[in-house]
Amino acid sequence: MSVSVSQAGQVLQDLFGLTDFRAHQKEVIDNVLAGRHTLALLPTGYGKSLCYQVPSQMLPGLTLVVSPLIALMRDQVVGLTARGIKSATYLNSTVSEDEQFARVDAIRKGLVKLLYVAPERFESSAFRSLLKEVEVSLLVIDEAHCISQWGHDFRPQYRSLAGHLTEFQASTVLALTATATPGVRQDIVDSLALPNMAVIVGELDRPNLHLEVVEAKNAAVKDGFLLQAIARETEPVVVYVSSRKESERVAQFLKSRGFKSGCYHAGMTGDARHRVQKQFENEDIKVIACTTAFGMGIDKGNIRRVIHYNLPSSLESYFQEAGRAGRDGKPAVCTLLFQKKDIFTQKWLLGKNYPDDNQVTDIYRLIKGAGLAGVRWQELLGSLNIEAPALNGALDHLRSIKLVDVDSRGTLYDGMPDRIDPAIDLQPLRQRKYRDQDRLEKMIGYATTRTCRRRSIIAYFGQRLSDSCTGCDICHPDLFYQEPVDSHSASGSSGTSGSGRGSAQSGVSGSGSTHGLSNNVELRRDILELVRALPGRVGRTSFAKILRGSKAKDVIEAGLDRQETYGKYAALSNDDVLGTIDGLIEEGLIRKVGSMYPKLSLTATGKKEISTSQ
Structure with missing residues (x-):
């Protein structure tokens, strides 16, 4: 190609106001501009988006970005537009039909350089035909761990992307993720089956993040910890919770104690989520209590603390969410509030995500019996004694083994109408359940370990610390502030004193202060x-x-x-x-x-x- 990394540096400065690339950003962009297919594993907060946003303004054709979240597409495009980049847009279900036609026309005319879509968009034959009409210089698969059946967030629509690559000519493919174990990385490469795909793995350890686990015997003690920890922070705080209801409760609780806070979850309208996000980014509110729906694409460097109110289901999720803290390189704290009850809650939730063998068979028979008319998701849910997550898990599996198809309206059809009673291979589904159980056990292991937390989480992703631990409650308990308090005596944003990070309350034990076997x-x-x-x-x-x-x-x-x-x-x-x-x-x-x-x-x-x- 005629473009170079030196030109990329100029684009970085002119359009994004930055003077230098980080080491692996430069390496990834160099690969993209040289036309080398690349899988890049870069830690949360490392600026993965720049790895394709900069080249998109230099390459001759379209840069097509596959992204899992509609909200993320909008945020990215709004941010690029604010920087004066007018050639970015998105296609998704929130765009009106007339506007869709206008955007497709702009794509055909070459006026769009950067296009965001969800993986489901490839199920549209009209969209696949559009891609054949234009030059696609770069295909970007964001959150590429969704491709892997070994990953913590497997999505059949992502895995099917490999099959669509042969339908249009993408000069270069860039797969990006922040959370992929060595096995998941290899599965991504094998699934895409691209020639000579380079793999770039950044240093996942972020020395400025201080890791701690605080054991709490109940929710009241967790609330007490929140009051103290947030009162000590002068900069923004993110609190991750496990449900929409809990997000609203925690935000209201903090408001009642004098903190400017808001909640964020997928059940809110798009406008409401956008409004809360902007309030947080502008620091009109100090604390955001959110589910995992919040965080992707958030470009805020001064988040000083990320608190997980509940135990996450995997180290992948925890590592990605905790990584929202300290993007500016300054010290920040990542706290997991660990209650033993959370283990049973997570195991219960995991069980709800997986159907039993008979349910999978019944679902397929209903779809097959519907014939050419097909069947809608709501009809299946109403016809069967099954939880919604388990139904989704069954459909994802049936789609991944080609027994079920879905059209752009969401209607489900038999994928093998010519076969009377095709065998259903349930082994991959069982294996995914086992791997999810194993991931949960690893997460529990992190919460209960008596050895260096930093070393254990980095080892999970296939790396070893090159130096000694720079901050976890096991190795450096002195970094974490401790003062007895409970939610009834804590006064909120006023009446607290002292300085430092971390905390332990009545009914709370900081793991690093009570154990210490790492040495x-x-x-x-x-x-x-x-x-x-x-x-x-x-x-x-x-x-x-x-x-x-x-x-x-x-x-x-x-x-x-x-x-x-x-x-x-x-x-x-x-x-x-x-x-x-x-x-x-x-x-x-x-x-x-x-x-x-x-x-x-x-x-x-x-x-x-x-x-x-x-």
């Missing part, structure tokens, strides 16, 4: 040695029993009491020992073997750790 080098070494001595023979619970000197029948009969370290750590609690074992698993030093009753063995990294410590 127990001897225990770590003994666990690794014990796993080396019993590779693949016993699970994590049995290892804890050995180290604590359990007299359990299974320990004695198996001769595990003859191990050299048997009973050496009898003074420690079971949670402390298990937490240290889990930390070593999270760091990638120990791996689980088997799925139903996993045993432990050393990884190559774990073996190396032992050899270097001797």
